[in-house]
Amino acid sequence: MSDPLVRIKGLVKTYPVKGGAFQKVLGTVKAVDGVDLDIRQGAAIGLVGESGCGKSTLGRAILRLEEPDAGSVEFDGVDVLQLSRKELKHYRRDAQVVFQDPFGSLDPRTSVGDSIAEGLRVQGLSRKMRGRRVADVLELVGLEPYHANRYPHEFSGGQRQRIGIARALAVEPRFLILDEPVSALDVSIQSQILNLLKQLQRELDLTLLFIAHDLSVVEHLCDRIAVMYLGRIVEIADRDDLFAAPTHPYTEALLSAIPVPDPTVHRQRIILEGDLPSPLNPPTGCTFHTRCPIAQQGICDVSAPYLRPINSGGHEASCHLRTGDHQDLDRPLLSNR
């Protein structure tokens, strides 16, 4: 198999936590704590996890909207973290992002056409070419060319998200990061955008990293899914594999917690105790052990597990009890899965 388009290795991003009257540094939060991830050309990878798990930070670090502290990000064989300012400009033509908030991410005083054309202007396209390209991408995302002269407040949430997608696509990127692109939208609008993204991915042969908290949304678009917890990927697998055989207890709990819109289905739910631990002071050993229904004293609180392959199909999970030397405990929490 050819080299992946994006290869992330040991990526770490920490933030200082400040407090008190003099804003003294009290400690550091490891928002992303050693993530490895390969994204093949044309693949759509989903990155799921709950708030504060570091999924958005990872996305931003890949684009160098945040400077990572350690690790590497390779794009098409080039180390992105070593790029100069000028080279970074080229990288940002190849890698684009769509954010969650279609209201906050558009400048209210700039016309939609100018917003979309901004990236093209930076790339040095002529005015005429820019106008043509703007009309093209507007049509691509299901809007009309005349919308270019309008302002963001004239559009609904769903339309604004289309504009956000058009803006990202204007520079013809190869890689697109979608950070919760539909969470702010109503259900019926959400499905329009999800279908649009799927269609665009196919037509333009885009490589996608889809960041979301909602597994069912990710499942619709992605062929491979990574689950994050407290800054680490705890499980990664091809979509069907993940749903058929979730291996990490956190993935199992996450899957079982999603309400199913079918009242005849009565599932056993795994209710996790308590809240996400503070990333300022993460638990020892496996960071999930404080909430894990099967955690074992003396194992899980002592050493941190790492991702190990479960099968030859690229399914990996990091759990001492399910993948490590303690496989005798390898029984699923739910019998009906």
Added chain:
Amino acid sequence: MTTASIDDPILEISGLETHFFTRDGVVKAVDGVDLTVGKGEILGLVGESGCGKSVTSMSVLRLIQNPGEIVGGAIRFQGENLLDLSEKQMRSIRGDRISMIFQQPVGSLNPVFTAGSQISEVYEIHQGVNAKEGSARAVEMLRKVGIPDPERRIKSYPHELSGGMAQRIMIAMALAAGPELLIADEPTTALDVTIQAQIIDILSEIRDDLGTSIILITHDLGIVAEMADRVAVMYAGEIVEEADTKTLFADPKHPYTQGLIGSIPVAGSRREWLEVIPGRVPNLIDLPVGCRFAPRCRAREQAGLKICTEQRPELTVIQGEHTVRCFLYHEGAQ
């Protein structure tokens, strides 16, 4: 599962109209809503943003503020029309017999008081107990909603609480006075999935243990399917379909309900393409003549109905308590 019945109603809303008189015109946020909630029943009120589901619940508590006004209808709670009560009488109902929890739990708590004192206050005001007894009961209630180490937690301030914890405090506060009806407005929307599952369980337990009736307002059909006994679907200020939960999901009749159910991705059962409802919600100031869903309705086009853009459909009975507001089910409609 439940003995709830709408033959024994606790709340009966009929012909409710709540309008907002803005500079741009009259926004008919709630425009002729009929709803019944049975004793010990969980009624799901579903719809997208702007459909009027929250305004309906705020009308029940008479918390509509200028430029909004309840201009018509009746809201009977235990037989008494809330719209006839004085503001003073209404205050003795709010928080005492009908209480409410909101989407943003942290923002709904007073930041300068501890969680415990805010719950304790409910006991002191509504049950006339002293502060010591109030805080003992607060600890008890926090334990009931699954807060670990409640003795320590009552001393926490809202900013020290996580979203899930704050929502549990809100629930504890809402339940403190032993209300007969709890209105939960998007209670889990701001929470993570695993925390959402905890809150869903707590709300269901409350109904089972205390017999509290619950109006569950949400846009999430998954939560409705898991919790509600009956569902009412709202669109542009009207109820367009109502049925018991099983019937609604198994046999949705209104094209909007069908579209809504078809448009959600379901974890573990993927479809190639999601269903899409074309267009968007109408402007509530300038509502279409006839059926409000008609401009987005493909079923109408397929059936070749003209009446949909001419007359407003009434709710018709499909079977038993399953009602729908759609001309497709009117005999002889053209």
